[in-house]
Amino acid sequence: MDIDTPATRPPDLYGRPRGDSFMQKLAAFSDHAVTRLARRSTPPRRPRATEMPVIRELVVAAKHQEAEDVVSLRLAAPDGGVLPLWQPGAHIELHLPSGRKRQYSLCGDPADRHGYRIAVRRIADGGGGSAEVHDALGDGVRVAITGRPRNGFPFAAEASVLLIAGGIGITPILPMAREAARRGLDWRLVHIGRSRGSMPFAAELAELAAAVPGRVSIRPDDEFGVPAAADLLSSIPAAGAVYCCGLAPMIDGVRRAFGDSCASALHFERFAPAPITDGRPFELQLGGTGRVLPVPYDRSALDVLHEALPDLPFSCRQGFCGTCRVRVAHGRVDHRDRRLTATERAAGAMLPCVSRAPEGERLVLEV
Amino acid sequence: MFRAAHAHPERPSEPLDHHDLVLQPRDVTFDWSTTPLHWLPGEPFATHTFDVLHLMLPELERWFVRTFEQALPLITDDRLREDVRGFIGQEAMHAEAHQEVLEHLLAKGLDPAPYTLQSEWIFRRVLGDRPELTRAATHAHLLQRLALIAAFEHFTAYMGHWILGNRHLDHTGADPAMLDLFRWHGAEEVEHRSVAFDLLVHLDPRYRRRVVGMLVTAPVLTRLWIRGVRFLMSADPELDDRVEVRFRDYLAAARKDLLPPPVSFTRSVLRYFRPGYHPTQEGSTQQAVAYLATSPAARAAAR
Secondary structure, eight states, X not given: OOOOOOOSOOOOTTOOTTOOHHHHHHHHIIIIIIHHHHHHOOOOOOOSSOXXXXXXEEEEEEEEEEETTEEEEEEEOTTOOOOOOOOTTEEEEEEOTTSOEEEEEOOSOTTOTTOEEEEEEOOTTSOSHHHHHHXXXXXXXXXXXXXXXXXXXXXXXXXXXXXXXXXXXXXXXXXXXXXXXXXXXXEEEEEEESOGGGOTTHHHHHHHHHHSTTSEEEEEHHHHOSOOHHHHHTTOOTTOEEEEESOHHHHHHHHHHHTTSSOOEEEEOOOSOOOOSSOOOEEEEESTTSOEEEEOTTSOHHHHHHHHOTTOOOOOSSSSSOTTOEEEEESOOBOOOSSOXXXXXXXXXXXXXXXXXXXXXXXXXXX | OOSXXXXXXXXXXXOOOOSSBOOOOOOOOOOOTTOOSSSSTTOXXXXXXXXXXXXXXXXXXXXXXXXXXXXXXGOOXXXXXXXXXXXXXXXHHHHHHHHHHXXXXXXXXXXXXXXXXXXXXXXXXXXXOOTTSOHHHHHHHHHHHHHHHHHHHHHHHHXXXXXXXXXXXXHTTOOHHHHHHHHHHHHHHHHTTTHHHHHHHHHOOOHHHHHHHHHHHHHHHHHHHHHHHHHHHHHOTTSOTTOOOOHHHHHHHHHTTSSOOXXXXXXXXXXXXXXXXXXXXXXXXXXXXXXXXXXHHHHHSOO
């Protein structure tokens, strides 16, 4: 981040001419004590091992067909050992044999300490990850996951909750429903999908529904029609919390209808960067005489830069936090961020997480 | 092992505490057009005690970001690196949100510049980089600053937890947008409360390091806060210039539950000195997550 360091002490808070004695003391403390301590400091001994294995090897212990195009996998440690704990809403990052990495919500029981269950719908025109899960992962196949489960969709167990799942979006919702039932919350679940045959975990939902009648509603489009978001929200108890997982249009619909509902809270998973729209290939050059990196149409400038400069700071990857800001020395920038001011842009600032250049052009970065 | 054992609810009544949260900045926006200067009606002292944060935090949090960016290349734990990236983005958004309030204060006739100039100078110059130091001393200087940040994050987590649990501010008619700003900020502080501590311990596990961080941070922060309240009370165009600021004003506001109570606050500072301290022992992620789902600003965020 570029900042100007003020060279002189700031004026007194109340404009008194003598200067501020507290500021003087702070400066003296920093100039003398802090720097002297830093010079004398002995280097610490770093803890050797990191907290966890970076990659955890697992083996496919069971594979089931859950619906048309949906399989579930139960993954276990090769020695049958205990796996790290997780809570409803958690996901794992699965490393497929081809090298692809995909994140899948855990849909089993958190109390099962020896297995992680995921469910995957085959997406015909996707990136090939789901097809690989369907075709290449069978009983006994070894896979790996990154570290341990992480949670981007935490369940806060409010007193009354409405869980809305669209199709395969049932995966994080199912453990939430179980947790809600276990805690005795006032909960409802709505599962929508194309048809009954395409909706996974019907038997498990029926079991939950049998234990507590009236809480689970299954709404396939071919029987009930495509539901309006307002209808989905209509079964929420007053001041309840909504948890919503499904395709983006469904989540957007629920978010729009939320204001007119009597719900008080809305949880949905915030997926990392939206796919690049209207991307054209261009080039980045690191410094006046540095390397030239091609940026393909389907990758962000930040992705490409990050490979070359692994310590480059970034955070939101969506063009609002401003962490990844770089300075462009030459070239026309197609600014797509929501953060930089016109003055900052004119001074050469660019957020490479979203911004690009016109097709075939080159941006020379000051790095 | 620098992370506390993961707490899992054994009984249904136990809180769901997520220490495995994915940290992500939220693209919030606030509208200050209807917020009065005294956003806690009739409580200028309590209002300005909160307002000191607007004067201090933009520079403070940008300093966090710059310091953490320097620490990023030293991290050897992938998960911690991810957490630090999330932390940096959240802090950058906090700085922007408070910065906008400064413009609002100016529009209301309160010029914050004398104090913010001092904040700039403290966080850029006094606590900034020291190019004159050798490589080894530069590393030690970075560790010193990470220890200050870890101590500061203990305060923000405490205050975040306090304001999330406080219902009294609503009852006194606090401006909803300002209350949402502080609660959104407080909730994200609770969400990421372990990151600065874990980073410090990852790079320097010595007890001494973190204790010195708190011994410097606590008195300096207290002093900066008192100076800020005095400054705001005197710069406030709606108040008499000669209004005095006394410790008993704080006690009175704390008794009304408008500010954190002194005893619990002091106890919380002391807990930081316990050898077995870890930020996960303070505050509740479940409460923070629940608030963020109700926060108008966080919910309206496009992402």
